[in-house]
Amino acid sequence: MGKIKAAIIGSTGYTGAQLAALLYNHREVEIKYLTSKTYLNQKYSDIYQNFNSISDIICTEDELEEISKNVDVIFLALPHGIASKKVTKEVLYNSKVIDLGADFRLKDKETYEKWYNVEHFSPELLNEAVYGLPEIYGDKIKNAALIANPGCYTTCSILSIYPLVKNNLIDTNSIIIDAKSGVTGAGRGVNLGVHYCETNENIKAYKISSHRHTPEIEQELSFALNKKITLQFTPHLVPMNRGILTTSYAKLNENVTKKDIVDCYFEQYKNKKFVRILKEGIYPETKWTKGTNFIDIGIFTDTRTNNVIISAAIDNLMKGAAGQAVQNMNLMFNLDESEGLMTSGIFPA
Amino acid sequence: MGKIKAAIIGSTGYTGAQLAALLYNHREVEIKYLTSKTYLNQKYSDIYQNFNSISDIICTEDELEEISKNVDVIFLALPHGIASKKVTKEVLYNSKVIDLGADFRLKDKETYEKWYNVEHFSPELLNEAVYGLPEIYGDKIKNAALIANPGCYTTCSILSIYPLVKNNLIDTNSIIIDAKSGVTGAGRGVNLGVHYCETNENIKAYKISSHRHTPEIEQELSFALNKKITLQFTPHLVPMNRGILTTSYAKLNENVTKKDIVDCYFEQYKNKKFVRILKEGIYPETKWTKGTNFIDIGIFTDTRTNNVIISAAIDNLMKGAAGQAVQNMNLMFNLDESEGLMTSGIFPA
Amino acid sequence: MGKIKAAIIGSTGYTGAQLAALLYNHREVEIKYLTSKTYLNQKYSDIYQNFNSISDIICTEDELEEISKNVDVIFLALPHGIASKKVTKEVLYNSKVIDLGADFRLKDKETYEKWYNVEHFSPELLNEAVYGLPEIYGDKIKNAALIANPGCYTTCSILSIYPLVKNNLIDTNSIIIDAKSGVTGAGRGVNLGVHYCETNENIKAYKISSHRHTPEIEQELSFALNKKITLQFTPHLVPMNRGILTTSYAKLNENVTKKDIVDCYFEQYKNKKFVRILKEGIYPETKWTKGTNFIDIGIFTDTRTNNVIISAAIDNLMKGAAGQAVQNMNLMFNLDESEGLMTSGIFPA
């Protein structure tokens, strides 16, 4: 069998560039298309000069139906509201699709339209799309035609507290997720908010109670417990390129012990290669996940307050985006889940 | 009347250096002593070269009783456990003392000894010491002989939620304070944890449920409500030199509206020069407080979760330490509270 | 006598903001106007929130002739090519003008037009304008109506090697200035080049052999020796907010000793408050000048290569722009040169 032929649509954002880096290193993949509206007809390695001597591809247009005829898998790395127009039955007939954007993550069209403030153009695909969190939906992913790759904050948040919710260990009215992200999370677009001198040496919260990853986290936790969950999610911008750290809080249900909690995390993530439950007392740090597909999870309880506190770290462009997309691709093409992903990253990076 | 003669004991830590910078700029103060064990007999401006052409002082020993005879005010910037030995009745007879360390902050000797794991050597002074948070204890500070200058996280945390607690607007069992600090908060001592390459491009939580500022915050909020409060406090280390941001969460009591909350903040901090309640929708950012004595407070509510979320920012070495100490000194010497402190700082710094 | 009434034209760039911070702290100055095209009619403290509670001024238009009637001094912080149109005889009749831009720095119109690629609209003012480097032109500045405030790289470069050139100690064909700047030097405009993630964790050279500060450095050194000097100037962008470091190289003339060199620096900068010649073996670091008006100079020689190497550091927004402008203003209004400027800055900032 030949290599998997791949296209990256919207390849010149940070997520697209991370994906290109992973796929060029992946021994079972051949990149056929890198598309870009902004840099149309330019050499990819002139835009991202780290690909000089690695890639010879010229950026082309995102003619999805045409491209789908020539590749095995299409990765979409586009702003929300575009994929729901572009992904057609025909595209899905020709090729598998992994959408790194938001359009197919929320199962409920109204919720999507309320939080994203745009119309959804292909609601008929919402049920077909599989939510691409392999630690939870691994089996479904293997047979999926269309993957909704989870958001960055979302991946870290859901994996952080999924075992607590699923095993009914916490008061789900008390969930608070305080999240911190590096600046790549804001994308490569230019505006005063990402000017070096405005971001460097500064931290701030933003979009308190209104960030779009909120309903996505709520959806998946609600599915876990089979009960509607509403929670508090607060993102912060941290002066570093990469990394997400979430600190999640909840009140423990009566008589739940630290041991109960730890046990259920080990049980939930047994055989999950990319979940690392840290030893007692070790704190997750984003630096140890940088450039890797791992999530590091630290479990803490406070007997004074009866809270459980979960601290978790990922690389937002890896397990939070492109790494997870490749993990999904591996599953869809019957490769080992970790093919091309089992790296320590580099440190200090 | 002459200038206020001042000594800084432990002047070569970051807090001491910030204090020296403020006092050299203060038109009513003359620095007489800068003491240092580590840099004994060295020129202060050889250690902190920004004082070259500003300061000619040679670092001396911290003979507190001797020094107290020759100055009007002594600032202590020492590790915990030392001030409680050094501050004697005689010292306090000779001079006013502002302790930037932890030894006199907790009114309860047992709580101090439990959280700090050292013996307290002058418990008889605990009642005499005034907690130096001018926005709350302004009147007492004016007549105090001994000031316990609050901690950095503490200042930001207490001022953030004091009005909510005092006015009984929240469920005090639900308080969570998620705090983020720049690296100066860890001091100037060298260890792998503050090595540039280990701290840069990284964020982590630390001391979950065990940070020593916790009982200090709880003490002051308990005083506000006259009821014992226990809360969750989580510090994080952020890759920047200065700044603290706290994101505080609590469940609102029934029928409390956003307007109730905003009103009570404006009422509480009426005429408090260094508290800036931000306009609706504006997020505090540490950069705007850098080099200043201000605390910026943003008030948010979430009707979906019934939480109030307070985001607040300070400069940990200014309002969180040396700036507040000067504010206390101003009050103790009948100067305008803001003398030498009403600066915009510089931006971008 | 009342306070000096001042206007800042183009007040919302980084230079303008630093100038506003200095003037609000200056006891002899009252700011009357802060103008801005971009933020017209907005409150200054809404743009730079560090001025919240400090400034109530609303940004207005830059009607220079009108403004000049109501103030004593006008600071221009504008892109090149604008001041040469706006500064008229009438403006100069009404008010003193300190131009922080490039339009009046080069005495030779053709040189200006060649390097800046725009027409100069008021060549008749070029001779009247005094080059505002107080350590060299202090006496002329006192009586000037129009000051051409030097560039940031320029200030650091000229002060670094002026004594060597003036005293004929080096081969002037061999001068190389390798300069490194923080990102504020690039201004507050948004483009991909100053996106946080593109600038952070990166260093690069730019504009090799073509940077516009080159002819300005050459002009002043040529004046010093009364002979045309051509030199190599290379700027680099460093991932930090503020600071310029220049490393300057030249071959020593025959029989010139290290002592000769050191002596002539001390002689040249005798009584110059803002020049700090560092002790033997101490290296300038930008951090020690941050927020101050000092230049730190370290003198090194290499007997193996017969080179002299001068390392020098400034804060590009202070001694390299706004601080120097205030120093010039002080001289023009018969104040002590260091009024409002003799600060240690804060560290770590």
Place this chain on the structure above:
Amino acid sequence: MGKIKAAIIGSTGYTGAQLAALLYNHREVEIKYLTSKTYLNQKYSDIYQNFNSISDIICTEDELEEISKNVDVIFLALPHGIASKKVTKEVLYNSKVIDLGADFRLKDKETYEKWYNVEHFSPELLNEAVYGLPEIYGDKIKNAALIANPGCYTTCSILSIYPLVKNNLIDTNSIIIDAKSGVTGAGRGVNLGVHYCETNENIKAYKISSHRHTPEIEQELSFALNKKITLQFTPHLVPMNRGILTTSYAKLNENVTKKDIVDCYFEQYKNKKFVRILKEGIYPETKWTKGTNFIDIGIFTDTRTNNVIISAAIDNLMKGAAGQAVQNMNLMFNLDESEGLMTSGIFPA
């Protein structure tokens, strides 16, 4: 044939950790030993948590003769002065050795002892050792038993100007190399100089005219021209984790044109996979080489000064240390030079 069995001696410094990351990803290598004095008997992945789930090795002692019996190649990542004691004839009989330290780089014992201020204990090996710069000594490396892996500054400096010297295009008395390095270059040892708050937001020169990489650069350039060359080398510390940028200057010999220069670079580095000569006008940036084994070279001339200016960038831990060591290993074991190294790295990292 089985995998190459490898040992890293001194594996817990930054160079050792980078080497471990590369070797774990290398399909032809199996790591057998990771030694560490500081972390003896500790799990490698507890020290560098990015290796959690990747490495199970426990750090052992560096019994070199014993280890050499069980491996095919030994990498030494030790402070200078140790390898010259540890590498014996017996070790070299058993195993190939790649020394990433300085002990075997300088061919002249006296020069080594003068610059490094220690005795050299195995001068008899100096001639046997091959200087491990594959772009120059590729053929010798293939048959070497002992490789002296070049220094980080050295690699970037030599490759930058080697073609100019070898082809006699410049006045070799005029060479100046102004180098800038990220903080990993200073190693993982803790001292005030690498404290986050002392290094962040700061740039400084250090060791002017006395850095130990100077004689190493001079040696190789002298070999190229077969004439003793003395040059100026100045290192600077830049606030970033990784990366070296060198800006090199020299006077052109008469009648040398830009085209002559460009041609000789392309000729010199023809078929050298890891040398990327950038297009006219493109500046090297360290970010594009981060995590890769490439050197990016930009060629500039200035007709005003008759200087050639070469700007070049590498990752100091990759092409400047561990990457180059793996490149050497590949050659020594008849693998493709780029095996395990042909990566784009990740961006932004």
